Amino acid sequence: MVRPGVLLALAALWAPAQSRLEAPRVGFVLDWENRLRPLYGIAGNFVLGEAVAAGVISAASSTRATLIKLERELVLLDAHGAVRMRWEAPPGGALFAFTPAGEPALVYFSETGELCRIAAGQALAPLWTSRDWLIAVGKPDDGRAALIVRSERGLVLRTLHLASGQLEQESLLALDAGPAVLLPDGLAVYARGPELCVKGRDESERCVSLPTPAEALGQLNQDWVEIVLTAGAGRMALRVGTGSLALYGLPEVKP
Amino acid sequence: MPRLMYLGLLPVCAAAQLQLFVLGPGQERPVQDIVDLGAVDASDSSDTVFRVRNISTGSATLQQLTVAGAGFSLAQKPALPATIAAAGAVEFTVRFQPQGPGTYSAVLTVNAVSVILRAAAVAGPLLWLETDGQPVKLSAETAIDFGAVELGAVRTHSFILENATAGVLAITELVVSGAAFRGPLGVELPLRLEPRRSASFQISFQPAAAGRQEGVLRLAGRVFRLTGEGAEPPLPKPLIVVDPAAPRSGQQVRVAIRFAAAARGSAQGELSLRFEPAVQGIPDDPAIGFLPSAGRVLTFSVEPGAEAARFAGGAEVVMQTGTTAGKLILSAQLGGQAAQAVLVLAAEPVAIDAVRGARNGGGVEVSLTAFDNTRSASELAFTFYDRDGRVLEPGTISADATAQFRRYFENSPVGGVFALRAQFPVSGEAARIGAVEVELKNSVGATRSARVSF
Numbered sequence: 001m002v003r004p005g006v007l008l009a010l011a012a013l014w015a016p017a018q019s020r021l022e023a024p025r026v027g028f029v030l031d032w033e034n035r036l037r038p039l040y041g042i043a044g045n046f047v048l049g050e051a052v053a054a055g056v057i058s059a060a061s062s063t064r065a066t067l068i069k070l071e072r073e074l075v076l077l078d079a080h081g082a083v084r085m086r087w088e089a090p091p092g093g094a095l096f097a098f099t100p101a102g103e104p105a106l107v108y109f110s111e112t113g114e115l116c117r118i119a120a121g122q123a124l125a126p127l128w129t130s131r132d133w134l135i136a137v138g139k140p141d142d143g144r145a146a147l148i149v150r151s152e153r154g155l156v157l158r159t160l161h162l163a164s165g166q167l168e169q170e171s172l173l174a175l176d177a178g179p180a181v182l183l184p185d186g187l188a189v190y191a192r193g194p195e196l197c198v199k200g201r202d203e204s205e206r207c208v209s210l211p212t213p214a215e216a217l218g219q220l221n222q223d224w225v226e227i228v229l230t231a232g233a234g235r236m237a238l239r240v241g242t243g244s245l246a247l248y249g250l251p252e253v254k255p
Numbered sequence: 256m257p258r259l260m261y262l263g264l265l266p267v268c269a270a271a272q273l274q275l276f277v278l279g280p281g282q283e284r285p286v287q288d289i290v291d292l293g294a295v296d297a298s299d300s301s302d303t304v305f306r307v308r309n310i311s312t313g314s315a316t317l318q319q320l321t322v323a324g325a326g327f328s329l330a331q332k333p334a335l336p337a338t339i340a341a342a343g344a345v346e347f348t349v350r351f352q353p354q355g356p357g358t359y360s361a362v363l364t365v366n367a368v369s370v371i372l373r374a375a376a377v378a379g380p381l382l383w384l385e386t387d388g389q390p391v392k393l394s395a396e397t398a399i400d401f402g403a404v405e406l407g408a409v410r411t412h413s414f415i416l417e418n419a420t421a422g423v424l425a426i427t428e429l430v431v432s433g434a435a436f437r438g439p440l441g442v443e444l445p446l447r448l449e450p451r452r453s454a455s456f457q458i459s460f461q462p463a464a465a466g467r468q469e470g471v472l473r474l475a476g477r478v479f480r481l482t483g484e485g486a487e488p489p490l491p492k493p494l495i496v497v498d499p500a501a502p503r504s505g506q507q508v509r510v511a512i513r514f515a516a517a518a519r520g521s522a523q524g525e526l527s528l529r530f531e532p533a534v535q536g537i538p539d540d541p542a543i544g545f546l547p548s549a550g551r552v553l554t555f556s557v558e559p560g561a562e563a564a565r566f567a568g569g570a571e572v573v574m575q576t577g578t579t580a581g582k583l584i585l586s587a588q589l590g591g592q593a594a595q596a597v598l599v600l601a602a603e604p605v606a607i608d609a610v611r612g613a614r615n616g617g618g619v620e621v622s623l624t625a626f627d628n629t630r631s632a633s634e635l636a637f638t639f640y641d642r643d644g645r646v647l648e649p650g651t652i653s654a655d656a657t658a659q660f661r662r663y664f665e666n667s668p669v670g671g672v673f674a675l676r677a678q679f680p681v682s683g684e685a686a687r688i689g690a691v692e693v694e695l696k697n698s699v700g701a702t703r704s705a706r707v708s709f
Contacts, residue, residue: 019656021663024608024624024674040669042608042624044507045542045578047669048549101613223609234547234568241609248507249573252547 025079026237027061027220028052028068031253036068038081039220039250043239048251052081058093060219062102062184067118069094069107076104076120087124090114095137097145100184102222105139115145117162128165138182140201148173148180148188155180157188157199173199181217181225187240189217189225196227196247198240208238208245226250272315273339275365278304278346290363292351292374294476295395298381298419300352301374302330307347307365309339317345317366324361326353327372379475380424380448383415385455390415393479399472401460401483406520410483411440411459416474418448426475433470435462436481462486488519490557493564493587495526495596502576502583504600504628504671505608507546509571512555512564512587512594522557524564524589528574532581533602534630540670543577557589564589576600578626578671602629604700608672612691612709618680619709621691626672631698632660637677640706642689651694652679 026039026046035051036059058069066077069089076085092111099105104118108130115137117125130147138146140159147158154175159168173180178191186201191214197207216228223241235250276283277290283306295301309315317337322329330350337345353359353376361372383390384399393399393414404410418424426446431438438458446454462468462485470481491514498509512526528551530543544551553572555564564587566572576583580602587594610623621637635654639647663673681688694703 019659019675019677021656021659022674022676023667023669024672040672041542042505042578042626042672045505045575045626045670045672047542049668249546251544251549251575254548 025063026224027226028059028066028077028081029218029220029226029235029250030056030059032255036066036081037253043246044248046237046248046251048253052077058095060096060098061221062098062104062219063221064102065098065104067094067096067098067104067107074107074118074124076118085120089124095134096219097137097139097182098184098219098222099139100222102184105184106137106145108134108137110134115165127162130165136180136182136188138184138186138188140186144168146182146186148182148190155190171203178214179217181219183219183225183240184222189238189240191217191227196225196238196245198238198245206245208247210236210247272309272311272313273317273366274308274310275368275370276306276308278306283308286370289371289373292349292372293395293478294375294377295351295353296381296477297353297356297376297378299376299394299477300350301395303349303351305347305349305363306344307339308344309341312341314341314343315339319364319366320347321364322349322361322372323364324359324372326359326374326376327351327361375476377476378420378422378424379477380416380426381419382474382477382479383417385413385415395477395479398480398482399458401481403484403486404460404462405486405488406462406465407488409459409461411457413455413457414439415453415455416442416446416448417453418450421450423450424448424475428473428475429456430473431458431470431481432473433468433481435464435468435483435485436460436470438472487522490520490522490590490592491516491518492592493524493589493594495585495587495594497574497585497596497598498571502598502600504576504578504580504603505606505626506576507573508576510545510574510585511571512589514557514562514564516562518557518559518561520557520559522590524555524557524587526553526555526564526566526572527551527586527588529584529586530577530579530581531584532579533600534579534581537579537630537664538667540577540579541668542575542670542672543579543583544575546573546575549575555587578628579630580628600628602699604702605632605695605697607693607695607702607704610691610693610704610707612688612707614685614688614709617682617685618678619685619688619691620676620678621693622674622676623693623704624672624674625695625702626670627660627664627695627697628671629698630660630664630671632673632695633657633698634694634696634701635675635677636694637679638692638694639679639688640690640692641687644689647688 023040036053036056038049040047056068068075074087074089090109090112095108097106108115113129115127133150136148140146145162149156155173155177157173158170180190188199195207199205212229212233214227215230218226225238227236237248239246330348332347333345351374356378359374382393439456442456460483465485468483472479493512496511502508583598585596605627608624638651690706690708692706
């Protein structure tokens with residue numbers, strides 16, 4: 001056993017006051033009326049909670065925060081769905097990026113092509129404008145932004161200097177792919193035909209078959225991606241944080 | 256068998272108080288001064304039911320009721336005088352039994368008003384129905400019942416035409432009508448039937464729709480009713496198939512309904528789910544249900560030829576088993592057929608879903624998600640390791656969290672799942688903390704997580 005003098009000393013006793021028991025929240029999802037609902041549970045055992053926001057156009061979550069885009073507002077929610085911050089925003093949808101710690105990092109406004117840095121308690125900081133067809137935004141580290149762009153070549157993963165927007169690196173992600181999402185730890189998740197694939201920074205690729213192709217993807221948290229299936233085939237969740245990919249059905253609120 | 260018609264007596268009887276009707280199947284109809292009772296075989300008879308209705312607001316008296324004419328008689332009548340209340344009615348039956356071929360008439364008198372009855376007796380062939388080799392003579396207006404026949408199936412009756420007269424009979428009318436009936440089969444018209452000779456033919460009943468079906472056989476001026484029942488094929492017995500067959504808590508399993516034999520008809524059924532928790536006095540587990548609705552009742556459909564039921568999303572439905580020990584009782588109902596499957600979710604030690612460790616400020620935070628399907632979690636233990644894998648002082652840190660877990664589960668709206676965040680102040684260099692292991696106990700046993708790196 002390592003002695004305190006050698007390394008460190010943990011508190012002698014774990015104090016219940018310093019712990020918290022609560023319902024595990026996987027993330028937030030949109031229902032058929034564009035209301036934002038918490039998704040509780042663990043793998044294979046999900047429960048939808050009551051709506052906490054309405055009129056939501058875009059949303060993404062981490063374990064610590066949720067970003068939602070309303071018609072004219074960008075809203076930051078805490079892990080419980082309470083509003084932490086509001087910003088004025090252009091109309092239309094948005095793409096979001098979180099830090100690996102789950103803090104909000106970037107927002108890309110699809111209608112104006114504007115990329116902004118987000119920091120709680122501060123005004124949105126415009127960075128630069130892109131006219132490319134962006135379908136996912138990520139923030140791999142402090143100085144860079146990662147983008148997934150739909151181009152004539154297919155889905156392209158680009159790394160850019162955050163402040164200047166200068167292209168630093170570009171690689172082909174997939175030739176013919178559908179929606180995509182960039183997770184905070186650098187994983188790129190994208191739909192390719194009837195498959196959903198995850199590509200790591202080391203270029204390794206893992207894929208899993210879907211019942212029907214994916215229509216949209218969303219970040220539930222660092223480890224979970226929400227999949228909206230085509231043909232009204234429902235919603236699923238992909239867990240990417242463990243070694244093998246695991247797919248689960250999700251409950252839905254339907255009319 | 257009574258011949259049902261109805262006759263309206265116009266003008267009506269006795270100061271316009273009584274009106275006469277002839278009864279038909281399911282209806283009554285006023286008629287004119289002359290009532291045609293149709294044709295019967297000369298060797299046959301027919302009954303016709305009449306109704307006398309009091310259409311006034313006061314009571315009326317039926318004093319006279321007679322039928323005068325060869326071949327006609329009153330087979331059934333009320334005792335006279337009969338008082339008929341306002342809007343009330345009495346019925347009587349006129350029987351026509353001819354003595355030989357020819358046309359017949361009679362006068363039917365009801366109180367002061369009379370109507371003419373007409374009927375005909377034809378020297379036609381006798382009609383026999385073959386049932387189990389035993390012929391049964393049929394009377395005109397006889398309902399020939401084919402019984403209940405499955406949709407798409409065929410039931411055929413055989414008939415015999417007999418010429419019991421001394422002369423030759425030329426039969427030109429032998430017609431079957433009615434969508435579900437086909438015939439006459441095995442006979443060609445015109446048919447010349449010598450005295451004392453007979454001929455046979457068949458009629459088939461092949462219903463295309465469920466329910467009562469009706470048709471008519473017309474033979475030489477006489478009418479025979481054809482009846483039958485279109486019956487849905489019997490539904491197959493459902494069998495509930497769960498994959499995996501012995502599920503545990505915290506799983507999404509697939510449920511299908513298969514049939515012992517391919518279905519022969521279409522139908523709709525219902526699959527329902529009931530949960531009996533092993534732990535008493537706790538809130539319901541809302542995760543238990545079918546996806547995507549998370550409800551506990553689903554409908555399914557059955558198509559002809561199918562060996563399995565079909566749900567809205569396909570041949571299977573996903574069911575969440577929740578995170579509470581107990582029994583899941585699945586029930587399938589398909590018409591009169593039913594099946595049940597009871598799945599026992601055994602009590603288990605706490606199941607850990609994920610553990611994370613993070614350094615923050617002056618300490619470390621350990622967060623984990625797990626479920627306890629017994630709702631009896633009690634002791635927690637955390638063991639920290641340095642980057643070389645050696646246990647850090649003060650060794651395993653334990654705490655009894657029984658009360659905290661009990662309070663949490665008493666009000667938990669999400670079943671047996673929980674997220675635990677534990678903060679540990681650190682004096683020294685927190686960066687040297689390399690990993691943590693967590694152990695939780697409940698009434699079944701202890702669970703230890705894998706070693707999770709910071």
